[in-house]
Amino acid sequence: AQSVAQPEDQVNVAEGNPLTVKCTYSVSGNPYLFWYVQYPNRGLQFLLKYITGDNLVKGSYGFEAEFNKSQTSFHLKKPSALVSDSALYFCAVRVGGFQKLVFGTGTRLLVSP
Amino acid sequence: SQTIHQWPATLVQPVGSPLSLECTVEGTSNPNLYWYRQAAGRGLQLLFYSVGIGQISSEVPQNLSASRPQDRQFILSSKKLLLSDSGFYLCAWSVRGVAGGQETQYFGPGTRLLVL
Numbered sequence: 001a002q003s004v005a006q007p008e009d010q011v012n013v014a015e016g017n018p019l020t021v022k023c024t025y026s027v028s029g030n031p032y033l034f035w036y037v038q039y040p041n042r043g044l045q046f047l048l049k050y051i052t053g054d055n056l057v058k059g060s061y062g063f064e065a066e067f068n069k070s071q072t073s074f075h076l077k078k079p080s081a082l083v084s085d086s087a088l089y090f091c092a093v094r095v096g097g098f099q100k101l102v103f104g105t106g107t108r109l110l111v112s113p
Numbered sequence: 114s115q116t117i118h119q120w121p122a123t124l125v126q127p128v129g130s131p132l133s134l135e136c137t138v139e140g141t142s143n144p145n146l147y148w149y150r151q152a153a154g155r156g157l158q159l160l161f162y163s164v165g166i167g168q169i170s171s172e173v174p175q176n177l178s179a180s181r182p183q184d185r186q187f188i189l190s191s192k193k194l195l196l197s198d199s200g201f202y203l204c205a206w207s208v209r210g211v212a213g214g215q216e217t218q219y220f221g222p223g224t225r226l227l228v229l
Binding site: 032034036088 | 215
């Protein structure tokens with residue numbers, strides 16, 4: 001069965017500093033990996049996804065993520081955090097075919113001024 | 114461009130009352146449609162998905178049902194709400210026919226349901 005883990009319940013970072021939100025996955029097969037962001041009382045917004053090819057994926061709002069097959073990780077990164085990046089971030093994984101998208105439990109990012 | 118609508122945005126219902134939440138998608142045809150529930154502001158649970166009109170797959174047995182009467186309309190229903198049905202309900206869509214599960218799911222704004 002496929003699964004994804006977000007080991008940090010919350011990440012705190014100062015504005016202007018780089019940020020990393022961690023995600024590890026477990027699948028049998030080649031994974032498709034996704035990152036979403038959720039602002040309070042809002043739906044999830046798609047940030048980026050990894051399907052194949054270049055291990056570094058660039059997405060919306062200056063975010064990027066690096067696929068690491070040997071470490072089964074797909075960490076979300078941004079070089080310089082903004083206060084407005086404060087939100088709940090979800091990692092998700094799917095293996096090929098019409099299989100459900102499995103979400104992590106979410107990581108709350110708090111960027112302080 | 115494609116947009117997804119959900120209504121109502123917020124709903125407060127008594128225990129035992131019926132429920133109907135609606136989701137519609139614009140700007141695309143033949144989408145895959147999904148209903149999720151988010152409890153306690155964190156984890157998302159897939160409730161139902163649909164690959165076409167009248168085709169509904171249920172992920173977990175529960176007090177809810179779903180219907181797809183039109184191509185771009187997805188409805189979540191209950192005959193009698195339970196306290197445990199409270200939560201944030203999210204509808205999502207994805208393009209149908211993309212091979213291999215690469216397609217992105219796009220989410221609506223959500224409906225917050227409080228059952229008292």
